[in-house]
Amino acid sequence: xxxxxxxxxxxxxxxxxxxxxxxxxxxxxxxxxxxxxxxxxxxxxxxxxxxxxxxxxxxxxxxxxxxxxxxxxxxxxxxxxxxxxxxxxxxxxxxxxxxxxxxxxxxxxxxxxxxxxxxxxxxxxxxxxxxxxxxxxxxxxxxxxxxxxxxxxxxxxxxxxxx
Amino acid sequence: xxxxxxxxxxxxxxxxxxxxxxxxxxxxxxxxxxxxxxxxxxxxxxxxxxxxxxxxxxxxxxxxxxxxxxxxxxxxxxxxxxxxxxxxxxxxxxxxxxxxxxxxxxxxxxxxxxxxxxxxxxxxxxxxxxxxxxxxxxxxxxxxxxxxxxxxxxxxxxxxxxxxxxxxxxxxxxxxxxxxxxxxxxxxxxxxxxxxxxxxxxxxxxxxxxxxxxxxxxxxxxxxxxxxxxxxxxxxxxxxxxxxxxxxxxxxxxxxxxxxxxxxxxxxxxxxxxxxxxxxxxxxxxxxxxxxxxxxxxxxxxxxxxxxxxxxxxxxxxxxxxxxxxxxxxxxxxxxxxxxxxxxxxxxxxxxxxxxxxxxxxxxxxxxxxxxxxxxxxxxxxxxxxxxxxxxxxxxxxxxxxxxxxxxxxxxxxxxxxxxxxxxxxxxxxxxxxxxxxxxxxxxxxxxxxxxxxxxxxxxxxxxxxxxxxxxxxxxxxxxxxxxxxxxxxxxxxxxxxxxxxxxxxxxxxxxxxxxxxxxxxxxxxxxxxxxxxxxxxxxxxxxxxxxxxxxxxxxxxxxxxxxxxxxxxxxxxxxxxxxxxxxxxxxxxxxxxxxxxxxxxxxxxxxxxxxxxxxxxxxxxxxxxxxxxxxxxxxxxxxxxxxxxxxxxxxxxx
Numbered sequence: 017x018x019x020x021x022x023x024x025x026x027x028x029x030x031x032x033x034x035x036x037x038x039x040x041x042x043x044x045x046x047x048x049x050x051x052x053x054x055x056x057x058x059x060x061x062x063x064x065x066x067x068x069x070x071x072x073x074x075x076x077x078x079x080x081x082x083x084x085x086x087x088x089x090x091x092x093x094x095x096x097x098x099x100x101x102x103x104x105x106x107x108x109x110x111x112x113x114x115x116x117x118x119x120x121x122x123x124x125x126x127x128x129x130x131x132x133x134x135x136x137x138x139x140x141x142x143x144x145x146x147x148x149x150x151x152x153x154x155x156x157x158x159x160x161x162x163x164x165x166x167x168x169x170x171x172x173x174x175x176x177x178x179x
Numbered sequence: 180x181x182x183x184x185x186x187x188x189x190x191x192x193x194x195x196x197x198x199x200x201x202x203x204x205x206x207x208x209x210x211x212x213x214x215x216x217x218x219x220x221x222x223x224x225x226x227x228x229x230x231x232x233x234x235x236x237x238x239x240x241x242x243x244x245x246x247x248x249x250x251x252x253x254x255x256x257x258x259x260x261x262x263x264x265x266x267x268x269x270x271x272x273x274x275x276x277x278x279x280x281x282x283x284x285x286x287x288x289x290x291x292x293x294x295x296x297x298x299x300x301x302x303x304x305x306x307x308x309x310x311x312x313x314x315x316x317x318x319x320x321x322x323x324x325x326x327x328x329x330x331x332x333x334x335x336x337x338x339x340x341x342x343x344x345x346x347x348x349x350x351x352x353x354x355x356x357x358x359x360x361x362x363x364x365x366x367x368x369x370x371x372x373x374x375x376x377x378x379x380x381x382x383x384x385x386x387x388x389x390x391x392x393x394x395x396x397x398x399x400x401x402x403x404x405x406x407x408x409x410x411x412x413x414x415x416x417x418x419x420x421x422x423x424x425x426x427x428x429x430x431x432x433x434x435x436x437x438x439x440x441x442x443x444x445x446x447x448x449x450x451x452x453x454x455x456x457x458x459x460x461x462x463x464x465x466x467x468x469x470x471x472x473x474x475x476x477x478x479x480x481x482x483x484x485x486x487x488x489x490x491x492x493x494x495x496x497x498x499x500x501x502x503x504x505x506x507x508x509x510x511x512x513x514x515x516x517x518x519x520x521x522x523x524x525x526x527x528x529x530x531x532x533x534x535x536x537x538x539x540x541x542x543x544x545x546x547x548x549x550x551x552x553x554x555x556x557x558x559x560x561x562x563x564x565x566x567x568x569x570x571x572x573x574x575x576x577x578x579x580x581x582x583x584x585x586x587x588x589x590x591x592x593x594x595x596x597x598x599x600x601x602x603x604x605x606x607x608x609x610x611x612x613x614x615x616x617x618x619x620x621x622x623x624x625x626x627x628x629x630x631x632x633x634x635x636x637x638x639x640x641x642x643x644x645x646x647x648x649x650x651x652x653x654x655x656x657x658x659x660x661x662x663x664x665x666x667x668x669x670x671x672x673x674x675x676x677x678x679x680x681x682x683x684x685x686x687x688x689x690x691x692x693x694x695x696x697x698x699x700x701x702x703x704x705x706x707x708x709x710x711x712x713x714x715x716x717x718x719x720x721x722x723x724x725x726x727x728x729x730x731x732x733x734x735x736x737x738x739x740x741x742x743x744x745x746x747x748x749x750x751x752x753x754x755x756x757x758x759x760x761x762x763x764x765x766x767x768x769x770x771x772x773x774x775x776x777x778x779x780x781x782x783x784x785x786x787x788x789x790x791x792x793x794x795x796x797x798x799x800x801x802x803x804x805x806x807x808x809x810x811x812x813x814x815x816x817x818x819x820x821x822x823x824x825x826x827x828x829x830x831x832x833x834x
Contacts, residue, residue, distance in 0.1 A: 045786070067567050122562050142539050
């Protein structure tokens with residue numbers, strides 16, 4: 017079924033290319049002309065790009081995407097960085113324009129707290145249950161052997177008779 | 180003609196499945212041997228009919244019969260034979276048929292190899308298995324029929340998506356389905372045991388080989404998919420935490436948990452109700468996966484024309500089987516009384532910890548995958564949950580798992596002496612610490628990921644080796660190693676595989692180097708320790724595509740080590756470009772080269788990656804699968820089969 021998913025992915029990719037690039041030539045992710053001269057700024061830009069969604073693609077970051085919109089976003093990120101924005105400011109700027117949808121890593125405020133805490137919470141709960149179970153088993157007394165059921169007794173007798 | 184026969188066989192199989200899902204169940208309830216005996220031939224017939232339907236569809240693809248709508252949509256007469264065949268399951272309808280074929284195959288195998296089961300249990304297992312098949316036959320026949328004809332057959336087909344025309348991907352879905360659907364047998368066993376009201380060591384022993392087989396197939400299937408993504412998508416990512424990937428990963432995690440908890444049932448008659456629950460959930464997650472992938476629920480944002488009717492149908496199947504089984508579980512679970520008594524420090528406790536970690540990590544993936552839908556439905560916010568979330572929320576569990584693994588796998592059953600096991604592991608721990616320190620000092624930057632990954636890998640590997648050595652006893656007589664049960668070898672091998680994969684993932688993610696530039700023909704450039712030179716770019720014609728192929732020479736210290744030929748392909752029928760990365764695979768690193776567009780002022784865009792330890796990821800998966808196979812060939816399953824041999828000539832229980 018992943019197979020079909022991949023087809024869907026590919027269709028999405030195709031749509032992505034068709035919708036976002038009217039000029040048909042696909043560009044492949046980060047282009048040489050986008051790269052900033054300042055290596056520190058560039059590496060910050062790359063890190064930020066990895067956490068930003070290409071909003072017209074299926075599930076790709078703008079760092080990986082071939083779509084034109086992704087390229088525009090990469091350029092915007094770099095512009096903001098060159099203008100002296102902090103990482104947080106760049107993200108705020110993009111969220112203000114595209115909504116939270118653009119963040120691949122959801123924020124930890126509001127309802128999202130459920131998303132972030134559900135894993136650790138369930139882990140603690142499961143750990144508690146696990147420990148309680150193990151302790152219960154440690155203090156349980158070994159059960160006495162259960163004998164055969166009546167039916168099995170009858171079958172046993174039958175077998176013994178046969179042999 | 181053949182197509183119509185195939186269509187007819189499919190409908191017949193549906194009818195047989197209905198009979199098989201009712202008659203044996205009634206028979207088992209009323210203890211009527213005649214009714215129970217229906218299950219076995221019915222399972223075989225069902226499989227043969229479905230097999231015939233599948234063969235008929237394959238025939239239509241192979242002979243390019245474009246009067247069949249499905250063939251027209253997904254094939255082309257100029258396509259290579261391999262992809263004509265893989266095109267059968269390269270689409271929704273055909274892949275569902277493969278799904279059901281495997282479902283009936285497992286049903287038939289349970290009938291063939293299940294001669295040693297108590298007759299009522301066998302009848303119930305086969306009936307439940309067939310009930311699942313009924314639902315999917317109905318789904319295929321009523322919503323996704325692959326045998327629909329076109330009134331006017333077109334001259335040629337529309338071709339299979341070129342991204343999918345790849346040997347790695349041709350075999351990826353069958354393996355994945357063997358895994359998903361293999362879990363259906365565990366589900367059937369669980370439900371049958373609940374109806375029966377009895378779970379004992381023997382049940383654990385019957386379920387384990389099926390789980391093991393399903394897990395091995397899932398491992399291979401996921402690894403193939405990941406490897407395909409690595410070399411085909413053009414930037415060398417191996418895992419994207421995409422909903423579709425998560426859909427296959429969740430059953431894998433639960434199958435791994437089930438594998439371990441079934442050992443406790445088999446050896447110690449404890450954890451019974453939990454194991455039953457896991458068996459239900461593992462298959463439940465396979466169904467959820469099917470639903471996620473085929474309903475378009477998680478991709479609907481992106482304007483897919485997906486048939487909502489199909490989604491609703493699968494949702495109903497899922498709710499019916501998972502919900503029904505869970506209700507049955509709630510009613511019957513307290514009948515499963517645990518017998519084994521064990522201390523807090525024991526193998527049993529370690530396996531409980533293993534299950535806690537695997538189940539919770541599966542839950543994390545589940546919540547992350549569905550959160551966008553939940554947020555949109557209940558909080559009216561559109562948001563994304565992507566790799567950064569999963570990397571942060573999921574990885575810690577794997578680190579804990581890796582830390583505990585060597586310790587837990589060496590603790591003895593019932594009552595273990597913790598301090599003794601810890602002492603035995605000291606050399607492994609020191610070795611791993613040394614490796615951690617080594618990598619910490621030689622790496623640039625201070626990322627924790629790389630060294631920690633190396634530490635975990637070394638820890639698991641050396642722990643597994645020490646575990647095997649320990650089994651030789653005080654004498655350290657190495658010849659004893661070869662007399663150990665295969666299951667012990669399987670366990671060590673699978674664990675080593677996990678360690679290798681961890682090393683690969685950590686190495687690749689922490690130390691990848693990347694270079695993006697406009698390369699001029701004949702002007703060498705340096706990436707890391709390597710010198711690359713683009714010497715020529717040619718236009719090449721393939722069987723059903725055109726290609727722009729670059730020749731790249733890779734040198735190290737002036738010496739040529741490889742010639743790479745990255746391509747950009749264009750498939751005219753599907754009107755789709757693809758990138759074909761050229762990769763120099765080596766033990767410690769891959770060099771990964773992609774060619775892009777020509778520039779106006781000359782030269783070509785080139786992207787070069789040095790990917791350390793990349794192969795270890797998939798090598799580890801193969802080693803894991805090998806461990807599973809070794810375990811599957813263990814003597815105790817063969818002995819169990821041998822006891823059955825009087826009744827039947829077939830031997831091995833699963834596979």
